[in-house]
Amino acid sequence: MIYPKIVLMAVLLLLAGCSAEKTIPENKDWKVSHLYKSGAYTMIGQEGKLGFIYDDGEAVRFYPNKKQKYMWHFWGKPEELQGSLKVMGISKETGDKITVIEALALGGPNNGADGHTPSQMSLPSPGLWRLDAYIGEKLFDSITVQVHDQK
Numbered sequence: 001m002i003y004p005k006i007v008l009m010a011v012l013l014l015l016a017g018c019s020a021e022k023t024i025p026e027n028k029d030w031k032v033s034h035l036y037k038s039g040a041y042t043m044i045g046q047e048g049k050l051g052f053i054y055d056d057g058e059a060v061r062f063y064p065n066k067k068q069k070y071m072w073h074f075w076g077k078p079e080e081l082q083g084s085l086k087v088m089g090i091s092k093e094t095g096d097k098i099t100v101i102e103a104l105a106l107g108g109p110n111n112g113a114d115g116h117t118p119s120q121m122s123l124p125s126p127g128l129w130r131l132d133a134y135i136g137e138k139l140f141d142s143i144t145v146q147v148h149d150q151k
Helices: 003-020
Strands: 034-038 041-046 048-053 068-074 087-090 097-104 116-123 126-136 138-147
Touching: 034 087, 041 138, 048 138, 087 116
Parallel strands: none
Antiparallel strands: 034 041, 041 048, 048 068, 068 116, 087 097, 087 126, 126 138
């Protein structure tokens, strides 16, 4: 009866080893999200759903490890906007997954959106990053951004 236990342990160790590997996340095209206007502001994201103030100008661009302020905006039903904001970042190039924003409370309507919150964000390396925005435990939507090389 020792043989089945050894096989079971080997299978469990193999599964544990596989789950530790980095995998490149799914994202159909890995294209930078669209810019759109909302009131007086240019935002990046999905119009009528999710975005943050961003015009791809030098002052707001993402550079490795440079912390910047960004105002997130959400459009949705009140029950969809219950809970705090958590943002996970995933690198296309490396598959690294990091917590970009831990837990921010959402405020009410602002700039035409149903909810908003200010944030500070920084991403560690150049390339495309997908920012998965969770409200509570539910994925609300994603925004893909370019982190530029340092000048």
